[in-house]
Amino acid sequence: MLESEQEGSMFLSGPELVVFLSLVALCAFLFWRRIGAVLSTVHRSRPDPDFHLRPLGRRLRRFFWEVMLQAKVIRERPLPGLAHAFVFWGFCVFALVTLNHLALAVGLAFLPQAGGFGRFYFRFAAVFAAAVAVSIAGLAIRRFLVRPKWLGPLSPGSGVVALLIFVLMATYLAGFWLPEETAAGRLNWWAHTLALLVFLPVIAHTKHLHLLFSPAAVFLDRGGFSKIPPLVGDEDFGLDTGRDVTRLVSFQAYTCVECGRCTEHCPANLTGKILDPKQVILGARAYLNEHGAQGSEPLLGKHLSIEAAFQCTTCGACEYQCPVGIQHLPIIIGLRRGAVNTGKWEDRYGTDLFLNLERHGNSLGFAHTERERFIQKNGLPVYNGSQEYCLWLGCMGSYDPQGREIVLALAQILRELGITFGVLRKEQCTGDPVRRLGNDLLFQQLAQANLEHIRASGVAKMLSICPHCVRTIGEDWREFGTAPPIEHHSELLARFASRLPGNTANREQVVYHDACYLGRYRGIYNQPRQVIARWGRLIEPPRARQQGFCCGAGGGMMFLGEEKGQRVNRARAEELLATGASAVAAACPFCNTMLRDGLAAASPAPPRLLDIAQIAAAGLSAGSQ
Numbered sequence: 001m002l003e004s005e006q007e008g009s010m011f012l013s014g015p016e017l018v019v020f021l022s023l024v025a026l027c028a029f030l031f032w033r034r035i036g037a038v039l040s041t042v043h044r045s046r047p048d049p050d051f052h053l054r055p056l057g058r059r060l061r062r063f064f065w066e067v068m069l070q071a072k073v074i075r076e077r078p079l080p081g082l083a084h085a086f087v088f089w090g091f092c093v094f095a096l097v098t099l100n101h102l103a104l105a106v107g108l109a110f111l112p113q114a115g116g117f118g119r120f121y122f123r124f125a126a127v128f129a130a131a132v133a134v135s136i137a138g139l140a141i142r143r144f145l146v147r148p149k150w151l152g153p154l155s156p157g158s159g160v161v162a163l164l165i166f167v168l169m170a171t172y173l174a175g176f177w178l179p180e181e182t183a184a185g186r187l188n189w190w191a192h193t194l195a196l197l198v199f200l201p202v203i204a205h206t207k208h209l210h211l212l213f214s215p216a217a218v219f220l221d222r223g224g225f226s227k228i229p230p231l232v233g234d235e236d237f238g239l240d241t242g243r244d245v246t247r248l249v250s251f252q253a254y255t256c257v258e259c260g261r262c263t264e265h266c267p268a269n270l271t272g273k274i275l276d277p278k279q280v281i282l283g284a285r286a287y288l289n290e291h292g293a294q295g296s297e298p299l300l301g302k303h304l305s306i307e308a309a310f311q312c313t314t315c316g317a318c319e320y321q322c323p324v325g326i327q328h329l330p331i332i333i334g335l336r337r338g339a340v341n342t343g344k345w346e347d348r349y350g351t352d353l354f355l356n357l358e359r360h361g362n363s364l365g366f367a368h369t370e371r372e373r374f375i376q377k378n379g380l381p382v383y384n385g386s387q388e389y390c391l392w393l394g395c396m397g398s399y400d401p402q403g404r405e406i407v408l409a410l411a412q413i414l415r416e417l418g419i420t421f422g423v424l425r426k427e428q429c430t431g432d433p434v435r436r437l438g439n440d441l442l443f444q445q446l447a448q449a450n451l452e453h454i455r456a457s458g459v460a461k462m463l464s465i466c467p468h469c470v471r472t473i474g475e476d477w478r479e480f481g482t483a484p485p486i487e488h489h490s491e492l493l494a495r496f497a498s499r500l501p502g503n504t505a506n507r508e509q510v511v512y513h514d515a516c517y518l519g520r521y522r523g524i525y526n527q528p529r530q531v532i533a534r535w536g537r538l539i540e541p542p543r544a545r546q547q548g549f550c551c552g553a554g555g556g557m558m559f560l561g562e563e564k565g566q567r568v569n570r571a572r573a574e575e576l577l578a579t580g581a582s583a584v585a586a587a588c589p590f591c592n593t594m595l596r597d598g599l600a601a602a603s604p605a606p607p608r609l610l611d612i613a614q615i616a617a618a619g620l621s622a623g624s625q
């Protein structure tokens, strides 16, 4: 490369300079025409009421991990992820080289190759150029020849971008052997320059906009996993029309790189529903392109489907997988809110659920006296302020036969461990299903009534068998007041694991099913496994931990009747059965119910299904014999 040798003098001839400057102006104009329009749409969108830049530490850590190290992309798909990471790192390294290249054309080069740093840097960049060329060729082969179905139809834009990147790297490397004063060297310089200039408008007009937007989208996330934004004032109905679309939603819609990772992991899509999380994001983008940020057309219609919005189990797999920081759940739940609050969603099962909660305060529709009878019959102590824990029963623990067995198993362990607890007299549903189905009024009523009762009862610490209750009390109720700290029983049991009896003989194989609201939502993966490992031989299903596959119950889906396509719980049950385990362990009463049905449908002789509390209690019973 002779660039540095030309430093300070005009590198281009007069006519060449005219061509160069005209091309720069044209490409910059085409680039800005699109970027400016997108940024204007984002800016004209509604500000997000829950967005706070602070604390910066969390944002910076995430940015460093996911953007600079590309750790998430590599972790989820090691080989293509590494190839993608090299392309990204190459872009970073080439920023300086590219600026110098363009500056050279007008005689303002600032990185002399003769200097010590320049000599090092150009060669350092050459190493990356080779890595990027190989990586982009590999990614192009994957996209155009291997063609994973999640990437969707072939896109000419991707081919053009891959070609441009390859040409950029190849011409950079060729520059080391082709002196620029020769005709071949000059041709090479122009090939590099043209590829560079054309690249600008191409990325602005294609999904490769993510090259510019994704670092900002990761940094400026909503500030929590599956975070549901608050409604502001009486006129806020959720995502109903374009006027309700917030800046984060529109920025994220334009950031999507259409990689399909979200769809690849979506239990609804994998079992034949029409919901496709990628299309939810692209639908929002298509709406904004057609109607703009302040469109008065309903969002649910041409670009976004109401049926799809109500097929989501809120498992969070999409949001967890997305490599560019897109948060699907605030959008999906926002669309549900818009539909419910404006009366557009009509569903017999949904109406029954809402009525059950309004009339009886529980999602199963039982009279409150049923719960009292259960408490009295089993001698569960009532919380009076003197006990360490308030044991929150939840709808399943209060009324469902399997849920009650889990509560009683946990109560047995707590007594054995000498941990005092009591249950509330007037507990109502936390509001989890209605929160996630978009009925905020009902959710607010339930949250406030419960908070008031908890406050009046002087509760200091709470414990629950249900990850949905833990999430809703710990996170969603914050809009209406502060609840005492709550933990899931797996966390407590793991803390006391050494005091739970171990089993050294006849250790049967137990396959553990990760509950979405315990794993992805709360980051609890090891604790239930610790409890199981004291009693049986733990084995893992193919999709476990962060990749865990939903049971199909979340997001209110358990109450909405028959599903289209294959049932999610059946698909998961088949996966668990295929491990050959003689017992299935769960740590959520919703999972327990769904898997019980799924296992019974999938096998004439299904394995035993136990909650981790029942596993720990079985150890106690065995020890006392």
Ligand code: SF4
Pocket: 262, 265, 266, 267, 268, 269, 275, 276, 277, 311, 312, 313, 314, 315, 316, 317, 318, 319, 328, 329
């Ligand atoms: S939350 Fe789960 S079910 Fe809903 S769209 Fe995402 S992956 Fe699909």
Ligand code: SF4
Pocket: 255, 256, 257, 258, 259, 260, 261, 262, 263, 277, 278, 281, 318, 321, 322, 323, 324, 326
């Ligand atoms: S939303 Fe995220 S995961 Fe889904 S296609 Fe877009 S970039 Fe990929």
